Structure formats: structure tokens, C-alpha cells
Amino acid sequence: MNKLVECSFCDPEKDKAQVIVFENKFCRYLQHPEHQTILEGSGLIVPKIHRQTVFDLTQEEWNATYELMQQVKEYADDKYSPDGYTLGWNVGEASNQSIPHAHFHILPRFADEPFAGKGIRAWFKSEENRRPSR
Template sequence: MTYHENCPFCHPHRDPHQHIIFENNTCYYLQHDKEQDVLEGSGVIVPKAHHKDAFHLTAEEWNHTYELLQKAKEYVDKRFSPDGYTLGWNVGEASNQTIPHCHLHIIPRYNDEPHAGKGIRHWLKQPDNKRETLK
């Protein structure tokens, strides 16, 4: 059995905690009750076709991802009123990609959260994360 036969993004209906909020011809915008419950309103945009990472998306899937990104922002803004967003793709184990099906994280950010102000640049600027060969 290949991974994509059990992939939670290839088969979003199998998980009762995962909800398809929007979809178009090639992509879903999903929210999960248990996996994305720390920052309310978090979700992911995933292609319906199984691609291991964003480097394998078609031009049509990129366009449809953009379409759902705009729709997701409007939805999250109205429902949760975040103060900002962190958007991101993880590619490979080194970046903490835990599901090998590409997905764009849509993470609403709030001024009153403990890690407010600590986005992607925060961990990029941490001296203790510098590789030994570059020190």
C-alpha cells in the first residue's frame, strides 16, 4: 500500500475532525478540529492530486491555490478577526513537513498570543540555529 492511499489530504472525508471549508477543481481549503486548534482559524490549502511538495504543483494548481488563499483570508477575517497571518510551505523533513503531501499553512496571528511577533524570521535569526560549517 502506498502512502497516498492513507494520506489524510488525499482523503479528507475519512477524518471526521477535518473539514473542507472551500474547494475548487484542483484544491481544498481544510481546517482540522484537533490538529489546528492552537491558533483559531488555522487551515491548509492542499492540491487534490498527491504531490510531495509545492515544487511539483502545476500552473493550474498554483492559480487555484491563490484563489483559495484569497477566499480563506476573507473567511478567516470575518470569522476570527486576526491581527495578522503567517503563511508557509514546509518541504522535507528538515523543515518539519510531517505529511508528505504538499500543503500551504494559513495561520492567523493574534496580538494577544504568547508568540505574537515571532513569525518565520524569528527562528531564522536565532544564533543557536546556525549550522556548524557557517559559524
């Protein structure tokens, strides 16, 4: 199986439900209706060229990601009026990167959601996540 051929981020039109909301020369901002049912307004910024992780991005892709992030925030503020945001990259299986194409999560957060207040820090403040002693 060739992951580049089957990567839904390399060719987002293959997934008919996936929506390209914004794009620039180097990146796209994608939303999928399936994810909107749980976290309204959530989406991903992905480089157009296949890059496995955020560490593989070029300077142009970083700049393009920043430009889209600002555009997405303005859009999400106007459309969804979130109370905050969680932003992040997952890199590798241990971090739960399930698609091997770099993707930057932009998650509007709302005070009335069940996991409000549970952001990125929850993982390293939780005793349950402590590694076994060596």
C-alpha cells in the same frame, strides 16, 4: 504501506474530524478541530491530486491555491478578526514536512498569543539555529 492510499490529504473524508471549508477544481482548504484549540482559524490548502511538495504543483494548482488563499483571508478576517497572518510551505523533513503531500499553511495570528511576533524570520535571526562550522 501505500502513502497515497493512506494520505489524509488525498482523501480528507477518511478523517471524520477534518473539515473541507472551501474547494475548487484543483485544491481544498481544510481545517481540523484539533488545531483550532491552539491556533484559532488555522488551516491548510492542499492540491486534490497527490503532490509531494510545493515544487511539484502545476500552474493550475498554483492558480487555484491563490484563489482559495484570497477566499480564506476574507473568511478568516470576518470570522476571527486576526491581527496578522503567517503563511508557509514546509518542504522535506529538515523543514518539518510531516505529511508528504504539499500543504500551504494559513495561520491567523493574534497580538495576545504567547508567540506573537515570532514568524518565519525567527528561524534565520536566531543564533541557536546557526549550522555547525564545517
